[in-house]
Amino acid sequence: MGERWRAVGVLAIALFAVNVVARLVIRFGFDGDDTAEARVSLGMFVAIGLILAGVAFTWGRQRPVARWAGEVATAIGIALGLTVLIGPLVTGSNPFAGGSATFFAQIAFYLVATTAGVFLGYLLLTALGLDHRSRSLKRYAETSAAKPRRIVRR
Structure with missing residues (x-):
């Protein structure tokens, strides 16, 4: 059980x-340049999408979707919370500085980027x-084709 949470x-x-x-990179390299x-x-x-595509491809080979989808969703939720609430604080900004x-x-x-990444990784895995x-x-x-045919007597 601890191994699952470590991966998440x-x-x-x-x-x-x-x-x-x-x-x-934005703060120190391109501060004030909106296009950059x-x-x-x-x-x-x-x-982020490519990382999640790789995770979906790797975990999808080893385990059923019902097992790894919840783990990926949990990791995305934790990362989203950290990104939105803690990320701006790292660069000296307020999470709500730009408004709601x-x-x-x-x-x-x-959410769009993470969902697209997971779906692309799993769709590629399924297509292959x-x-x-x-x-x-x-x-x-x-295994069912390897069994000899049973003779039925009437």
Whole structure:
């Protein structure tokens, strides 16, 4: 049980670390340049999506969706809370400095990026037939085809 929570914690901290790095790059490298800030933010969301696509691809091979989806959702929720509430404090800002529209836009963008990443990773895994369910069905088909045919007497 502890191993599951360790993986969730590491994933949440990794997602938060990507956000902190992007915030620090914006603050020290592009302070005041809105187009550069938008590009760095877009890069951050792409990086978060790719991380989650890789996690979905890796965890989807090993375990059924019902098991790993909750863990990924928990990690995303923790990382979202850290990103929205603690992330601005790291760079010396207030989480609500931009107003409620900016606060909720951050949440919406984060959820879209994370959901897209997880879905793309799992869809790629499923399309390749490497997910847990496809492999289980393949093993079942192989074992049922390997049994000799039973003779039925009438």
